[in-house]
Amino acid sequence: MDLIAAEGIEKRFGQLTALRDISLNVRRGELYGLIGPDGAGKTTFFRILTTLMPPDGGRATVDGLDIAADYRRIRAAVGYMPGRFSLYQDLTVKENLEFFATLFGTRLEDNYDLIRDIYVQIEPFRNRRAGRLSGGMKQKLALCCALIHRPRVLFLDEPTTGVDVVSRHEFWDMLSGLKRQGITMLVSTPYMDEAVRCDRIALIQSGRLLSIDTPRGIIENYPDALFEVRAENMRQLTDEIRKRCSPQSCFAFGRSLHVSFSRDDAEAPQRMRAALTAAGCTNLEIAPITPSIEDCFIQQMR
Known part of the structure; x- marks a missing residue:
């Protein structure tokens, strides 16, 4: 069943079309990722699904409830963690949890089994004001508040933006734990490396869906041959590849370049090595690699 x-x-x-013909479904118990850069339309889509904003076209249901006709019931039934920390900064951790529990007519004790593994990490700071928490602790508090009433569907809009790498990994481990407890989740993120933690993902850019599949499915459908290329002078390397080698794409990834050619062009890496050597590129390294989700996103944008 689709939740x-x-x-x-x-x-x-106005004249800006933020979302264009967006159609997707999230199955019961799925951890579903909406992956795209800032400005792609992720937050707008979340606000529509959580009934904070009406669409200008199309329709949607959440847990079988229509976002227009049943908006009150949806608001009472779902959990929503917006990208910007939105809890009460002057209230303590404990006071924020009690306040949100009261809003939903429940108590922390009623659903403690659901949030226990998260709450034990913030419990030592229960009397600290939320505004004085670290980014990672704010994130955990916001997640606890979104889960306080045991929602069947949880919306998380860029929940790891602005926190350190360790906290990002910890947060996704927590989401995996919630999935095992049967919570259905729709998560948006601009971080392509987080996509592999999802059951399925939708790639979105400029308000349009580019692809929907499992992370493995998207990677397996990458149509080109991809190579990692390095040399002494990376700026010269980029210019020479684009000028001499006619690649399908050539982009910087950290301290290397990812360069793609048609799979039908088996001689491309040898030609590239010869051309770059002739151009004076030194310490040249060329190796075939498996594409990442980010490589796939760039390819689909082309």
Whole structure:
């Protein structure tokens, strides 16, 4: 059963079309990722699904409830963690949890089994004001507040933006734990490396869906042959590859370049090595690699 179903969602702000014909479904118990850069339309889509904003076209249901006709019931039934920390900074950790529990007519004790593994990490700071918590602790508090009423569907809008790498990994471990408890989740993120933690992902850019599949499926459908290329002078290397080698794509990834050619062009790496050597590129390294989700995103944008 689909706990989230969207069909043909459109949203416009004046002359700007923020969402164009967005259709996707999230199955019961799925950890589903909406992956794309800032400005792609992720937050707008989340606000529509959580009934904070009406669409200009299309329809959607959440847990079988229509986002227009049943908005009150949806708001009471789902959990929503917005990208920006939105809890009460002057209230303590304990006071924030009690406040949100009261809003949903429940108590911390009623659903403690759901949030126990998360709460034990913030419990030592229960009397500290939320505004004085670290980024990682704010993140955990916000997640506890979103889960306080045991929602069947949890929306997390860029939950790891602005926190350190360790906290990001810890957060995704917590989401995996929630999935094992049967919580259905829709998570948005600009971090391509987080996509592999999802059951399925939708790649979105400029309000359009580029692809929907499992992370492995998207990688396996990458159509080109991809190589990692390094040399002494990386700026010269980039210019020479684009000028002499006619690649499908050539982009910087950390301290190397990812360069793609058609799979039908078996001689491309040898030609590239010869051309770059002739151009004076020194300490040249060329190796075939498996594409990442980011490589796939760039390819689909082309």
